[in-house]
Amino acid sequence: MAPSLPRVGARLTLAKSSLEQVFANLRAAGFTLIGPRLRDAALVLEEVTGLNDLPRGWRDQQAPGQYRVVPGQDSFYFDHLVGPHSWKQFLHPARLKLFGAAKNNGTWSFQSATAPPPRYAFIGVRACDLAAIARQDRVFLAGEFRDPHYAARRESLFLLAVNCGRAAPTCFCRSLQTGPRVTGGFDLALTELADVFVLEVGSEAGAEMLRETAWQPATALHASRAEEAVRQTESQIERELRTDDLPKLLYDNLEHPRWDEVARRCLACGNCTLVCPTCFCTTVEDASNLAGTRVERTRLWDSCFTLDFSHVHGGNSRPTLRARYRQWLTHKLASWKDQFGALGCVGCGRCITWCPVGIELTEEVKAIREKAA
Amino acid sequence: MGASTRPKLAVFKFSSCDGCQLALLSLEDELLELAGAVEIAYFLEARSQTLPPPYDVALVEGSITTAEDSKRIQEIRQQAKLLVTIGACATAGGIQALRNWKDVDEFTRAVYATPAYIETLKQSTPISAHVPVDFELNGCPVNKAQLLEVLTALLLGRAPHLPAHSVCVECKRRGTVCVAVAQGIACLGPLTHAGCGAICPAFNRGCFGCFGPMESPNADALLAHLEESGHAAAELVRLTRGFTGFAEAFRTASEKWEKRP
Incomplete structure (x- = not known):
């Protein structure tokens, strides 16, 4: 076992089974872990409790209007790519009760309906999705109008990012310089090799979660294998979006x-x-009881x-x-x-x-x- | 509030299975409050006592399938300030509108020992084909929360909040994985009016359109895509010709695909 915690920016290797300890550390620190799981013929994002919840050995096949889960590489936990869900459903919930009000003796009283959100740790965030979170940060946190609901979830967020080990025919992150390589904005980033995870420490919080794991400084060989894996992914990306003449x-x-x-x-x-x-x-929806003495307002995803x-x-x-x-x-x-x-x-x-x-x-x-x- | 000042609610039934009336009765938590807020003046499924018209609100279930029905709906319209149709039968003709593409006399001969006793119209039609309707509530059956929303809105004098967008929006809000994209199931969700909460896809089934067409259905585009993906034209006809198959967008689509070679 390594004697101390790694420094920020360090590259390490971690036995795949040791990710269980990282999860345990996150849970002990009060995080609710959200990660990929196989459900309803797709790899969705839901609460995960341990390594066994991850869709080991499964991957997706994607095409325009089509998605299928098929067997992937046996020893891989992150062989899949982005699925039907995105992290926004946790940072920017699809349905959020904003407040309620009740009328008693002719007087209205208002109650905030927003309970403190869970502290989320996102497991397996891809480079494009890290970029998406950064875009939503601009929308919700920058400027004059700050969204308190988003902010509360975002501020306590732990991000375990993953470099993509393959690309789908629908992927075009390369055109937007958002991937497939994770370049920043994470606490931990991993590249999955057949035998081991190669980790990059992105923050003090990330280093802290490696406590009691058998991490080792990455050897030059591991580091270059990890580099090569992402390079290969990059070369698989065929879809393009020219952006030089936009907007x-x-x-x-x-x-x-x-x-x-x-x-x-x-x-x-x-x-x-x-x-x-x-x-x-x-959008917002207002609901009331029959007498019009109790009302509540709910925010919903709109299109x-x-x-x-x-x-x-x-x-x-x-x-x-x-x-x-x-x-x-x-x-x-x-x-x-x-x-x-x-x-x-x-x-x-x-x-x-x-x-x-x-x-x-x-x-x-x-x-x-x-x-x- | 005295009985005489409460709005009078009446519930009428035409050709239907009673399921939408049951949605009203299954408002278990709110039923007493509702019975306090309105005078239930006519609701044979729930109460044998009836009060004479006029009624403030008439909820009408079922489609028009007999000559007698077509007269009775005219009377009800005259007796009601507001007429709200509830469910797929009343708003679109219901599953019994399948007869509209067939010879109903042939059915009566095949089914009944004495077909001469049967008096029925050649078509099953929605209430709006006979009288002006103030509000239509979709579904087979209606969603009880939507029914309550309509009654609440009417009582409070505000517009009911019943979005007419696709079922897809409801699937996505509840995190349901798209059964069409992930499993290749023919799903009418993109063409169908929201309101059910996207129940069927949550159980790995395609939407069968029981809430009728959404606000801007592009049936041609979806069906052409399904056909390209290997679904036979006959299957697409069956898909669109279901509980609300006589609603215009679905009717046009099924008739178009029926003519395909």
């Missing part, structure tokens, strides 16, 4: 015929926005593909599918940059995989560019 390309082509074409295929179901790890829009989203006094500002798809894509790949200083896309490919009809954001942009105004 101008989209602003210049608001009347492009491609918008009509995609509107014929788009279902306006909202799936792309809801699986997107950066999309952040919400710019619903008609209610763009319903304003006097009518709907985006009544057509064309208008709604264009709004989504131009926000994601153009006006997001004006608004938050970065594109709203991190290249995770979820919107492509989870679109029920397999519409590919990357292909839509390409088609617009091919016959650009």
